[in-house]
Amino acid sequence: MKIKTKQLTQMAVLAAMSILLVSLIRFPIFPAAPFLEYDPADIPLLIGTFMFGPLGGLILTAVVSVLQGVTVSSSSGIIGILMHLFATGSFVIVAGNVYKRNKTRKGAITGLALGTVTMTATMALWNIAITPFFLGIPIEAVLPMIIPIIIPFNLLKAGINSAITFVVYKSVSKVLGLEIQETKVAESK
Template identity: 75%
Template sequence: MKIKTKQLTQMAVLAAMSILLVYLIHLPIIPAAPFLEYDPADIPILIGTFMFGPLGGLILTGVVCALQGITVSSSSGIIGVLMHFFATGSFVLVAGMIYKKNRTRKGAVIGLALGAVTMTITMVIWNLVFTPIFMGIPIDAVIPMILPMIVPFNLIKTGVNSVVTFMVYKSVGKVLGMEIKEVKLADK
């Protein structure tokens, strides 16, 4: 993937937006698990994915994870950086690959929906790996958290971020000087 100066600038703006959003908005949504905080940081990353494709989105994810890990989320350390990369990276790859093949509103909806499901499943696995290390608890204490906390949290977070992304991705692309083109398909 050859990155031009304009694309690099657009990606930098999206990365900055992502960091700013997580700095301004982060709140627990499941009272029993206050460490699981919603933030809208994935919205600019998903917009970047629709603009630059799945590889561009993954690069943007890596940059944002690193920057967020040394700034606004430094308390979560390397585990937080890795969890964020695996979560958002899985979402971005699936949503980006689907949208790249089907650049329509329907393709965006399907990509975002399947990306959300993929991220939720991915985070079940990675929470089983990293939460015992991060929280210093046995895996047997994490397993009961999966269905009542981890799955609903990830579905809510990805659902909200998907809806907002769908509503604003074309407008943000235009503001950044890159219209997100969709292919018009004949109604069948």
């Protein structure tokens, strides 16, 4: 993937938007797991994925994961950086590949839906592996949280961010100076 100056600038704007969003909007959804916080920081990353493809989205995710991990989320350290990279990285790879093959509204919806499911499954597994280490608790304390807390949290977070992305991605891409080309396919089918 050859990145031009204009694309690099657009990606930098999206990365800055992501960091700004996580610093302004961040709150826990489930009191039993206050370390799981909703934030809209993935929205610019998903927009970038639709604009620049799955590799561009993954590069954005890696940059934002590190920047977020050393600034607004520094208390979670390397674990937070890795968890963000795993969560959003799995999402953008799936959503980006689906949308890359089918640049229609249906392709966007399918990509976002499959990305949501992928992120949720990925984070269920990574929370089992990493949360005991991160919080210093036994795995037996994490396992009962998977179905009632971790899976619903990730579905909510990714679902909300997907819905917002779907609504705003064309407008944001126009503001950034990159038209998203959709193929002409009958949406009624």
